[in-house]
Amino acid sequence: MGLRTKHYPVILETWPDIDWFEAISENYMDSGGRPLATLQKIRTRYPVALHGIALSIGSTDPLNETYLTRLKTLTQRIEPAVISDHLCWSGVAGEELHDLLPLPFTEEALDHIVWRVERVQEFLGRQILLENVSTYVTYRHSVMPEWEFLSEVARRSGCGILLDLNNIYVNSVNHGFDPADYLAGIPGEFVGQFHLAGHTDMGNFLFDTHSRPIVDSVWNLYREALKRFGQVSTLIEWDEDIPEFSQLREEVEKAKIIYEKFKRQPLHTSEVCQRSTSRKGGRGSSRISLADLEKRIKEKIQPTGEKENVKWSDLLNPQGGEPGEKRLGVHAGGYFARVEEGLRDVYEAVSLLAGQEAFHALSTAFAQRHVSRDYNLSRIGQDFPEYLEKSNPLSEMPFLPELAKLEWRIALSFHAFDAPPATPAKLAEIAPGDWEKARIIFQPSIFLFSSAWPVLEIWKSAKEGTFVRDSVEKKTFFTLIGRRGDLVRCEPLDANQYGLVKALVAGKTLGEACAELAEKDTAEELPVSDWFARWVTDGLIQNIVILSEAK
Numbered sequence: 001m002g003l004r005t006k007h008y009p010v011i012l013e014t015w016p017d018i019d020w021f022e023a024i025s026e027n028y029m030d031s032g033g034r035p036l037a038t039l040q041k042i043r044t045r046y047p048v049a050l051h052g053i054a055l056s057i058g059s060t061d062p063l064n065e066t067y068l069t070r071l072k073t074l075t076q077r078i079e080p081a082v083i084s085d086h087l088c089w090s091g092v093a094g095e096e097l098h099d100l101l102p103l104p105f106t107e108e109a110l111d112h113i114v115w116r117v118e119r120v121q122e123f124l125g126r127q128i129l130l131e132n133v134s135t136y137v138t139y140r141h142s143v144m145p146e147w148e149f150l151s152e153v154a155r156r157s158g159c160g161i162l163l164d165l166n167n168i169y170v171n172s173v174n175h176g177f178d179p180a181d182y183l184a185g186i187p188g189e190f191v192g193q194f195h196l197a198g199h200t201d202m203g204n205f206l207f208d209t210h211s212r213p214i215v216d217s218v219w220n221l222y223r224e225a226l227k228r229f230g231q232v233s234t235l236i237e238w239d240e241d242i243p244e245f246s247q248l249r250e251e252v253e254k255a256k257i258i259y260e261k262f263k264r265q266p267l268h269t270s271e272v273c274q275r276s277t278s279r280k281g282g283r284g285s286s287r288i289s290l291a292d293l294e295k296r297i298k299e300k301i302q303p304t305g306e307k308e309n310v311k312w313s314d315l316l317n318p319q320g321g322e323p324g325e326k327r328l329g330v331h332a333g334g335y336f337a338r339v340e341e342g343l344r345d346v347y348e349a350v351s352l353l354a355g356q357e358a359f360h361a362l363s364t365a366f367a368q369r370h371v372s373r374d375y376n377l378s379r380i381g382q383d384f385p386e387y388l389e390k391s392n393p394l395s396e397m398p399f400l401p402e403l404a405k406l407e408w409r410i411a412l413s414f415h416a417f418d419a420p421p422a423t424p425a426k427l428a429e430i431a432p433g434d435w436e437k438a439r440i441i442f443q444p445s446i447f448l449f450s451s452a453w454p455v456l457e458i459w460k461s462a463k464e465g466t467f468v469r470d471s472v473e474k475k476t477f478f479t480l481i482g483r484r485g486d487l488v489r490c491e492p493l494d495a496n497q498y499g500l501v502k503a504l505v506a507g508k509t510l511g512e513a514c515a516e517l518a519e520k521d522t523a524e525e526l527p528v529s530d531w532f533a534r535w536v537t538d539g540l541i542q543n544i545v546i547l548s549e550a551k
Helices: 005-014 025-029 034-043 065-078 107-124 146-157 165-175 179-184 216-229 245-259 290-301 324-346 348-354 356-369 377-391 400-415 424-428 432-437 455-464 495-505 510-518 528-537
Strands: 021-024 048-051 082-086 089-092 095-101 129-131 160-164 191-196 234-236 438-442 447-451 477-484 487-492 541-546
Touching: 005 034, 005 245, 021 025, 025 034, 025 048, 025 065, 034 048, 034 065, 048 065, 065 107, 082 191, 089 290, 095 290, 095 324, 107 146, 107 290, 129 146, 129 191, 146 160, 146 179, 160 165, 165 179, 165 191, 165 216, 179 216, 191 216, 216 245, 234 245, 290 324, 324 348, 324 356, 324 377, 324 400, 348 356, 348 400, 348 455, 356 377, 377 400, 400 447, 400 455, 400 477, 400 487, 424 528, 424 541, 432 438, 432 510, 438 495, 438 510, 447 495, 455 477, 455 487, 477 495, 495 510, 495 528, 528 541
Parallel strands: 021 048, 048 082, 082 129, 129 160, 160 191, 191 234
Antiparallel strands: 089 095, 438 541, 447 477, 477 487
């Protein structure tokens, strides 16, 4: 089954009888905190597959080297049984749409993707699987069916196929083909995994929501796939409205009962429909390049305000009696929904205080003004506090921008990659006369924060449901944000502690930082050694370097 945060406790407490888990790559390769620690614990007991959603193998942008490096690092840490992603594109021109967008099935797209898959597999040093995606539009200039395109990518690049049976069924209804033809067109030797999931009937089309139980038609398609391909490793996906572990496990057990009735008997290539030798453009075929097509779709999904100069009826086939352009609205609406979801995850207290309707309006306006340039959706939130400062419509809560700044730093702390901390034994090795020359290296999860509003109190009361707006008064507030183990904690600081840590973070020695405090004519003797002992005990200090050593 898919590994989801909601199920961490029951998995770690009971170690259920599950064959293997799938982890979404981006949720763990960008996080050094609790998510990664949990995945590493689970990996000690179970095989794990890494499944990505942002490789964007079909994009005409250059391959994202940062993404690939982080994926390779996670792969080396986890040693997954499988690495997979989707046969699609998710952004272009340096901007991310955070969606699994459909490709035209053309020779140009095929050549482009094969080259990129080869580069990815060479970089990772291992094979990847590519998954067929659910789609809501098709292109007039496609020259082959989806199953033939997917099969040819696998043949030419050497990648494997992750066959999502729910997506096959969804597309068969949306685009009017027989799912049996799809299965018949896939070479059995390339199929490395099945996915099963639920979808939503929208009336005119099916929408791949992964938010409900698997329907009978997909279970029947699973039986046909097992009959054709044998016992292929199978995953149950459930990503929205996630149920209790027990309900998801029932789906897994149902799949296992069906699975056990079939013995793996891989087909020979000769049993699969072969690729024809002639290719003709579709009706109303366009000579538009893949790059231009992706840019036009991006502008449709994420409008810039410029006048659109596209005749969509020349590019897209009608879908279910509707113009293809109308179906692109599925992706446009999805983009704004994903931005809002990403912002709510980071800015929980802001969303609670603003209320659902007002936060929806805020996130929509923000998404219209700020493009996403990072494959990780949560990072679009880095500009949200600044946006609130410039255009906070909730004038009755003038502290919201400051609260957002606090929440953003808490999120950064949660995901930071901390190093092994300095130990009390390390402190004991430092001679008393060397402390003045000591430079203190704090963990990457450490952030200092000051505000003219008591936003830490506001943050806590919002999450507890005890916030009272009339009780908020301006007062200077300092805090040290840091991670103790897997948990982020906010430690209130007084002005002296804040000044000391600020100087140390800026690179000053302990002697220089203390001298600055002394100049402020502090009446009391400051318990600096006690502060350090606590910070070391909590693992907030990564290292202590004596200046002479650094030189």
